[in-house]
Amino acid sequence: MPSLLGGGEMKTELMKIKDLKKYFPIKTGLFGKIVGYVKAVDHVTFHIGLGEVVSLVGESGSGKTTIAKCLLLLERPTYGQILFNGYDITQIRGKRLKDYRRNVQAVFQNPFLSLDPRMNVYDIVSEPVQYHMKLSKKELYEYTSRLLEMVGLDQSFQAKFPHELSGGQAQRVAIARAISLNPKLVVLDEPTSALDVSIQAQILNLLAELKEKMNFSYLLITHDLSIVRYISDRVIVIYLGKIMEEGPSEYIFSEPLHPYTQILLSSIPDPFTQEVREKTILRGEPPSPVNPPRACRFHTRCPYVMDICKEEDPAETDYRAEHKVFCWLYAKK
Amino acid sequence: MNRQPLLQIEDLSIDYIIVGGSIKAVRNVSFSINEGEVVCLVGESGSGKSTIGLAVAGALPENAIIRSGKIIFQGKDLLYEKSKNKKIDNVMIVFQDPAATLNPLFTVGEVISDVIRSHLQIRDKGEIREKALEVFRMVELPDPDRIFNSYPHELSGGMLQRVVIAISLSTNPKMLIADEPTTMLDVTLQAQILDLLLNLKKKLGLSMLFITHNLGVASEIGDRIIVMYGGEIVEEASSKDLINNPLHPYTKSLMECIPRTHIKHSRLKHIPGTVPDLRNPLKGCIFSDRCSEVMDICRVVKPLLKEYSKNHKVACHLYSEEEK
Amino acid sequence: MIRFKEQRIILSLIVKKRLSLISLLIVLSFIVFGVSGPFIVPYPEDAWGLTYNVEKRFQPPSVEHPFGTDALGRDVFSRVLLGSSFSLIIAIGVIGLALAIGIPVGVVAGYYGGRIGTILMRITDMFLAFPPLLLAIVLAATLGRGLLNLIVALAISWWPWYSRLVYVQTNTVKNMPYIDSAKIAGLPSYKIMTKHVIPNALTPTLVQAALDMGSAILEAAGLSFIGVGVKPPTPEWGLLVSEGWQSINYAWWIAFFPGLAILITVVGFNLLADALRESADPRIRRTVLMRLGIKQ
Numbered sequence: 001m002p003s004l005l006g007g008g009e010m011k012t013e014l015m016k017i018k019d020l021k022k023y024f025p026i027k028t029g030l031f032g033k034i035v036g037y038v039k040a041v042d043h044v045t046f047h048i049g050l051g052e053v054v055s056l057v058g059e060s061g062s063g064k065t066t067i068a069k070c071l072l073l074l075e076r077p078t079y080g081q082i083l084f085n086g087y088d089i090t091q092i093r094g095k096r097l098k099d100y101r102r103n104v105q106a107v108f109q110n111p112f113l114s115l116d117p118r119m120n121v122y123d124i125v126s127e128p129v130q131y132h133m134k135l136s137k138k139e140l141y142e143y144t145s146r147l148l149e150m151v152g153l154d155q156s157f158q159a160k161f162p163h164e165l166s167g168g169q170a171q172r173v174a175i176a177r178a179i180s181l182n183p184k185l186v187v188l189d190e191p192t193s194a195l196d197v198s199i200q201a202q203i204l205n206l207l208a209e210l211k212e213k214m215n216f217s218y219l220l221i222t223h224d225l226s227i228v229r230y231i232s233d234r235v236i237v238i239y240l241g242k243i244m245e246e247g248p249s250e251y252i253f254s255e256p257l258h259p260y261t262q263i264l265l266s267s268i269p270d271p272f273t274q275e276v277r278e279k280t281i282l283r284g285e286p287p288s289p290v291n292p293p294r295a296c297r298f299h300t301r302c303p304y305v306m307d308i309c310k311e312e313d314p315a316e317t318d319y320r321a322e323h324k325v326f327c328w329l330y331a332k333k
Numbered sequence: 334m335n336r337q338p339l340l341q342i343e344d345l346s347i348d349y350i351i352v353g354g355s356i357k358a359v360r361n362v363s364f365s366i367n368e369g370e371v372v373c374l375v376g377e378s379g380s381g382k383s384t385i386g387l388a389v390a391g392a393l394p395e396n397a398i399i400r401s402g403k404i405i406f407q408g409k410d411l412l413y414e415k416s417k418n419k420k421i422d423n424v425m426i427v428f429q430d431p432a433a434t435l436n437p438l439f440t441v442g443e444v445i446s447d448v449i450r451s452h453l454q455i456r457d458k459g460e461i462r463e464k465a466l467e468v469f470r471m472v473e474l475p476d477p478d479r480i481f482n483s484y485p486h487e488l489s490g491g492m493l494q495r496v497v498i499a500i501s502l503s504t505n506p507k508m509l510i511a512d513e514p515t516t517m518l519d520v521t522l523q524a525q526i527l528d529l530l531l532n533l534k535k536k537l538g539l540s541m542l543f544i545t546h547n548l549g550v551a552s553e554i555g556d557r558i559i560v561m562y563g564g565e566i567v568e569e570a571s572s573k574d575l576i577n578n579p580l581h582p583y584t585k586s587l588m589e590c591i592p593r594t595h596i597k598h599s600r601l602k603h604i605p606g607t608v609p610d611l612r613n614p615l616k617g618c619i620f621s622d623r624c625s626e627v628m629d630i631c632r633v634v635k636p637l638l639k640e641y642s643k644n645h646k647v648a649c650h651l652y653s654e655e656e657k
Numbered sequence: 658m659i660r661f662k663e664q665r666i667i668l669s670l671i672v673k674k675r676l677s678l679i680s681l682l683i684v685l686s687f688i689v690f691g692v693s694g695p696f697i698v699p700y701p702e703d704a705w706g707l708t709y710n711v712e713k714r715f716q717p718p719s720v721e722h723p724f725g726t727d728a729l730g731r732d733v734f735s736r737v738l739l740g741s742s743f744s745l746i747i748a749i750g751v752i753g754l755a756l757a758i759g760i761p762v763g764v765v766a767g768y769y770g771g772r773i774g775t776i777l778m779r780i781t782d783m784f785l786a787f788p789p790l791l792l793a794i795v796l797a798a799t800l801g802r803g804l805l806n807l808i809v810a811l812a813i814s815w816w817p818w819y820s821r822l823v824y825v826q827t828n829t830v831k832n833m834p835y836i837d838s839a840k841i842a843g844l845p846s847y848k849i850m851t852k853h854v855i856p857n858a859l860t861p862t863l864v865q866a867a868l869d870m871g872s873a874i875l876e877a878a879g880l881s882f883i884g885v886g887v888k889p890p891t892p893e894w895g896l897l898v899s900e901g902w903q904s905i906n907y908a909w910w911i912a913f914f915p916g917l918a919i920l921i922t923v924v925g926f927n928l929l930a931d932a933l934r935e936s937a938d939p940r941i942r943r944t945v946l947m948r949l950g951i952k953q
Contacts, residue, residue: 059519060490074837101843114834118856128842166607167378177842196377197546201590201603208600223519226549230592230601267524269549271576272593281528282521284475285489 014184014217015048015071020080022066026290038289040066042241043080048185048217055220055232055249057264061286063241064221068187071219072106073097102132105178109190111170115162115177121148122158125176132181144180150213151176151206168199172206179210189221204230226268229253234322237261240289240297247323257325260298296328304329337408338365339540340389340508345402347384347393355398356611358384360564362402363638366508371534371541373555373572375548379608381564382544386510389542390426407507425501429513431493435485442481445500452504468499471536472529491522495529502533508540509533515550527554548591552576557644560584563609563619566638570645580647582624618650626651677932683925691745694738704735706890715908725910727901736892737914743893744922747808747877748870754812755819756866762816763823764858768831768850778824784817793876797885807877807886815869819862826858833857864930871926878919894919 021044023037041063048054058064069075071082073089081088089100108114115124126144129135135143148157151172162170171191178186188207192200204227211218220232228235228249235252237245237260245258256262266280284301287293293300299309308328317330347359359381366372374382387393389404391411404411406424428434435444445465446458455461462481469477472495485493494514501509511530515523531554533539545551551558551572558575560568560583568581579585589602606623615621621631630650638648698704713730716722724733762781766774784792796810830836831854839849878895880886887893889900894915901911 059521072837072841074840098843101841104841106838106841108834108838110834114838116835116839116853116857118860127839127844131842131844131848168607174838177838181842196608197548197587197590198377198604201592201601202605204592205601205603225520226592263521267520269523269527269547269553270593271549271552271588271591279524281524283525285491 012050013047014050014052014085016081016083017044017046017067017071018081018083020044020067020070020082021078022063022070022075023078036290039241039292040289041070041077042292044238044241044243046236046243046246048219049233050184051211051215051217052234053211053218053220053232055222055228055235056238057222057225057228057235058238059223059264059286061240061289062238063289064223064238065189066241067238068106068189068219068221071185072104072187073100098132102181103184104187105181105183105185106187106189107171107174107178107191110194111165111167111174112162114174115170117162119161120158121153121160121162121165121173124162124173125180128177129180147176147180148173150179150210166199167195168202171195171199171203175203175206175210179214179216182214183216185217185219187219187221190223191220192227193222193224200227207231224268225264226270237264240287240292242297243326244298245325245327247319247325251320251323257319257323257330258298258327259302259304259329263303296326339368339370339407340366340542341403341405342385342389343403343405345385345388345404346400347381347388348398348400349394350396350398354612357614358397358564358611359388360614362561362564362566364559364566364569366540366542368507368540369534369538370556371530371543371554373543373545373551373558374561375545375551375558376561377546377608379563379611380561382561383512386426386512386542386544390424390510392426423504423507424510425504425506425508426510426512427494427497427501427514429516431490431497432485434497435493437485440482440484441488441496445481445496445503448500449503464503465499468503469496471502471533472496472499474499490518491525494518494522494526498526498529498533502537506539508542510542510544512544513546514543516545516547523550530554548576548587560587563614564611565619566646566648567620568645568647568649569638574645578645580641580645580652581620581649582626582651583620586625618648676928680925680928680932683921684929687741687922687925688745690738690741692742694740694742698735698738700732700735703731704739704892706731706736706892715904715911717908718910724914725908727911728904728908733897733901733911733914736897737894737918740892740894740897740915740918741922743804743887743891744874744877746804747811747893748873750808751811751815751873751877752866752870754808755815756862758812758816759819760823760859760862762820763862764827764850764855766820767824767827767858768854770828774824777820781817781820781824784814785821787814789814789818790876790879793880794883794885797880802885802888804887804891807880810880811873811876815873819866822862822865823858826861827854830854830857868927868930871923871930874926875919875923 020041022041023039025034026036026038027033028035044067046054056064056067066075070077077090082090084100084103092100122144125147126140129140129143145155153169153172153176157169162173165173191207192203195203207218208231218231220228222228232249235247235249236243237252237258239260245252245256245261252261253265256265263280263282266278267282280303282301287300294310295312296302296309296314299305302309306328314326314328314331317325317327317332319325319330342365343363345359345362346357349356349358362381362385364372374385376382384393384397388399389411399412435441442465446461449455449461449464453464455464465481466477469480474480474492474495480488480492480496488496515526518526527550530541534541543551543554555572558570558572559566560575560581562583568575568579568584575584579588586602586604590604592601604623609615609619609622616635617633618624618631618636621627624631628650634650636648636650636653638646639653641647641652702708708731710730713726714728716726718725722732722734724737727733727736762777766777793810793814796813797807800806800810836849836853839853844852874894877886878893878898881893881895882899884899887896889896897915898912898919901908901915905912
């Protein structure tokens with residue numbers, strides 16, 4: 001079934017993340033001796049198609065935000081490749097970096113922290129445009145006004161400062177800034193989790209609308225599976241820096257394979273399925289990413305754990321086309 | 334069976350004084366909580382739900398004024414009790430951010446010992462420790478001995494929230510006020526904490542005033558749900574009734590805003606406009622400027638909270654009309 | 658009960674506003690007097706200390722000499738009035754010079770960090786290890802009396818406080834999401850620094866600097882009072898107090914009026930700085946509002 005946002009047919013690959021690793025050294029003492037590594041992201045491979053919406057779902061400590069930071073080149077990966085239109089961008093600088101920036105933009109969780117408190121709305125939205133495109137003053141004004149109009153903010157907002165806006169309005173400003181350069185990919189890092197429910201719906205609708213108009217790809221980073229279903233074509237579930245399951249969002253929701261995905265889904269408090277839903281509660285705390293469990297990282301909390309899960313990393317199993325799971329339960333013997 | 338409710342709030346109005354005026358955060362709110370019952374206050378930011386929680390716990394900020402009303406707990410008026418500087422032992426409050434609740438300079442054990450000493454008048458160190466470990470076990474904390482000697486920063490978010498709940502329980506309260514206790518937690522941890530609170534309710538017969546913005550969470554834990562908007566109650570019903578048969582247009586649209594996981598929808602409904610300005614609340618119905626079913630009368634006359642069917646109250650002219 | 662509490666809260670809010678208004682008036686008039694002082698003094702020769710008039714010694718305040726006259730028969734009012742010019746020069750000079758050293762050190766150390774940052778902050782710490790007033794006294798005594806030397810001595814004892822403050826602020830701001838947002842927009846590093854990091858990191862420092870103007874005047878007066886500040890007959894307030902000190906028993910006005918001028922100016926600056934702190938930075942204003950119960 002084609003999704004609301006995607007084209008449905010096989011898309012051209014926009015971005016390919018190959019074997020991505022990001023380790024953060026843990027330093028102690030006066031001389032900064034390295035005593036260990038936080039393995040935030042460990043051998044992660046996935047792709048984002050042109051015009052596709054991919055969701056990266058995981059809880060805190062899963063490494064989802066680190067992956068986003070690597071894609072945005074706010075962090076350089078420890079190992080692995082990030083191919084954008086076929087070129088590895090992990091080491092680029094200078095003019096090529098500037099080109100890449102133009103194509104990959106982001107919207108963050110808390111708009112009051114991601115907008116410079118000393119700049120007004122007009123300056124915030126026009127800043128990237130000013131730097132990347134050579135526009136006259138009048139053209140810049142018209143361009144910026146049009147951007148603000150696209151996110152549903154009228155003229156009266158241009159002179160306002162972030163602290164004068166409501167959460168929803170501020171997030172609209174952040175979105176206007178993110179789409180100002182006509183990017184190919186917009187990374188949405190928990191774009192609605194700081195907002196009220198009724199405002200969350202406004203913002204999700206706006207994001208869907210903009211995507212239809214401008215046809216960029218989204219990488220949605222979130223812990224909230226309920227917004228994922230609404231907006232994405234494909235879902236990737238990660239746990240402690242590793243992918244657990246990846247598949248079209250239809251299947252992830254109707255037929256989740258990995259025990260972790262199943263538990264995540266049953267944990268969402270959904271008023272409409274209160275009576276029919278089977279609730280599985282995950283016991284214990286997530287293990288530390290400094291010393292993640294050997295072999296399958298979920299085995300310490302998995303209700304279906306087997307001996308092999310503690311000894312060997314589960315290999316990728318293609319359950320059906322584009323639906324992969326990393327779990328011994330599904331391994332072909 | 335005509336029992337007196339454990340907590341009864343009557344006609345409560347609370348203002349915050351600010352430069353150049355006041356914010357009428359809570360206006361003429363009445364409801365009650367029975368023994369062993371979990372009542373959820375659901376609303377968005379600015380709905381006044383947290384202010385009510387703070388008022389019951391006696392923890393309102395300096396610039397808040399209780400304009401009118403009574404908070405009757407176990408037959409005694411809390412506002413009157415508090416003015417005589419009596420400590421309230423039977424109501425405890427748990428906040429959203431456990432890390433901000435605990436002083437980073439003290440171990441968890443020191444904090445809970447202090448609470449037990451001052452509330453239960455226990456002097457003996459061993460006895461205090463015994464009581465602390467007992468409540469730690471009650472909230473299913475693994476390795477209570479280790480936790481007793483830990484500093485807050487050594488514990489994860491989910492564990493910290495358990496610790497804070499344990500501290501609240503250590504005074505043997507009759508009622509727990511939980512102000513968005515799971516909002517900062519991941520979904521799987523949220524499920525854990527909700528499960529724990531439900532267990533405590535069963536085991537201890539604890540009553541709860543559970544404050545949340547999430548209707549899903551409310552329907553999971555609440556016996557009864559009270560929906561608030563702009564400082565007023567708009568609807569009150571049993572959880573089942575409210576979810577299956579919402580009456581107030583605000584409740585209805587709030588439910589339609591929630592993205593569902595079991596069906597695919599083409600567009601989410603959203604409520605246009607923004608939250609009301611509580612410096613000058615609307616004369617008529619507080620929701621009238623965003624309501625899709627607004628009538629002329631709504632802008633002029635404030636609808637009262639009236640019983641629509643058994644145990645289902647709503648404040649909306651759509652329903653008062655039908656009765657006539 | 659309720660009514661009373663409400664009025665008390667409103668009252669405290671208004672008093673706060675009144676105080677900031679009064680402080681603004683004090684500071685403004687200090688600046689106005691400081692700038693116009695040399696041109697409006699009734700007795701310019703007295704003010705500059707170029708003359709003396711033995712017949713007019715120790716005259717108590719009168720219409721002709723509202724603050725009385727001093728041991729050399731000079732008009733105290735003229736000398737206090739011109740003193741505001743010197744205090745203004747000292748305040749601006751000390752704070753300006755200290756900021757000129759402190760801000761670049763703090764920004765570079767905070768933004769780039771690493772080895773350069775460590776070295777710069779260690780140097781700062783070395784200066785911070787001395788008690789600031791003692792350092793200023795030693796420096797002033799070594800450099801010798803004089804206006805410029807006084808300013809330099811005070812500024813040297815002062816800048817490390819600014820560089821530490823700027824360092825901490827820069828470090829905080831550097832990790833804010835809006836800096837990530839600027840990087841993603843593709844802005845080059847120098848632009849991020851000048852457009853986003855420095856303005857946001859500097860607000861608290863500039864507020865602190867405004868507060869410190871009062872203290873700079875006070876410390877300069879202190880140094881002059883103990884004899885390591887400006888040279889007589891410069892009409893600097895501290896020196897005036899020191900000159901009038903010996904005759905305090907029979908001619909109180911000579912030391913009293915310059916002392917009062919110091920007091921009012923310092924208090925004015927402090928109150929203004931408090932008011933500024935609440936309104937200059939939108940984020941601070943936000944937290945104040947939030948503390949008042951307004952969810953934003």
